[in-house]
Amino acid sequence: MTMTFKAAALAAASLAVAGTAPALAQSRQGIAVANVEQAVYESNAYTTARTQMQTTYKAQIDAFNARNTALQTDLQTKQTALQSALQAANNQPTPAIQTQYEAFQKAQADARTELERLGQPIQLAQAYVEEQIGAKLSDALKAAMTAAKVDLVLKPEATVSYQPTVDITAQVKTQLNTMVPSVSITPPAGWRPGGQQQGAAPAATAPATAAPAATPQPSRPQSR
Template sequence: MKMIFKAAALALTPMTAIALTAVPAVAQSKAGIAVADLQRAVGTSTAYTTARTQMNTTYKPQIDAFNARKAAIDADLKTKSDALQAALKAANNKPTPAIETQYQTFQQAQQTAQAELQRLGQPIAVANAYVEEQITAKLSDALKAAMTKAKVDLVLGPDATVSYQPSVDITAAVVTELNALVPSVGITPPAGWQPGRQGQAGAAAAPAANPQAPKSR
């Protein structure tokens, strides 16, 4: 399942690279400093883990089709790559017009394969982004609540620190707050939904049809 989500995400702007810019800026630390891995908090929240389990079932045909096609493409590209390496070796590593043509054919095959896998993985990637966006919409509130309870006024990401004691890591506290704010999410995006444009499709259609806005779960 990890492979399909990782590969399918190539079709979209990554949603899980969550920045700490959501944290209110402070002039100086007055109460304390903490560390929080917000990406891990989202990924280990109950809503996210439950949604991923549901997606394994709901999108199983697409996932199986993607994995089967990817395995076939990988095998084909390996055969082409091995043939190219063998031809180059036979030519004493001296490019020839024939080898150049073979190399260009291999590159084209790679690009075609990537485009095909992106297309096949698009439904799963969009659904995963939809799940993440519903959770991250409450991430700032969850972080603020965790900061208040931990009595800290400055939070750093793990990558922004050289070393820290486990006691200053409030990631688990953020997860607890997320679980309370977003106990569950939907896994089927509304028609026309795109990452970062939540509600835009419905708003555009409202003047003509005035549809009821979908309720978040």
């Protein structure tokens, strides 16, 4: 999930709490729990966009994954050689090993830069999808609260325990499906998350010893 969507989710949660705080002492309706990230990821617009991205950005995804695999193999080979050299020197650093280590670090940095470049179109498209849905998240949450007749919503991680009946995540998703039936997966020229027109796009995951394969969508959160 991008920082832009995290900010939208945080704003929605803050609105749900702050907007009703003065009435807590005289609460007439009750408290609910909602996983707004899950609601977004399971919304029709998001799941459809994710499927579309697999097709539209297939060439970029395939190129990223192929290069990522090659870089993983190369970095693993360099790391193994470095470890073998260190063991052969009885774990005593030598100038040659230091040079080898610096070369390994440079290879990691170069791999990170290359993967960021290759993954940029995918990451940018994903951020654009999330921002379009996130723009309606507060409205969807408020509508779900009204429909469920609750005046305070908490995030699941802010609770110790709750009954499934107080979870309005599904209602938030339903409202999102109505308010945002579909989204575009093609950002306008020059678009950047948060309305920025300049600056770097979200970075692809960088490799440590071996970089994980890229996907055009974030991992789905675990539901209670």
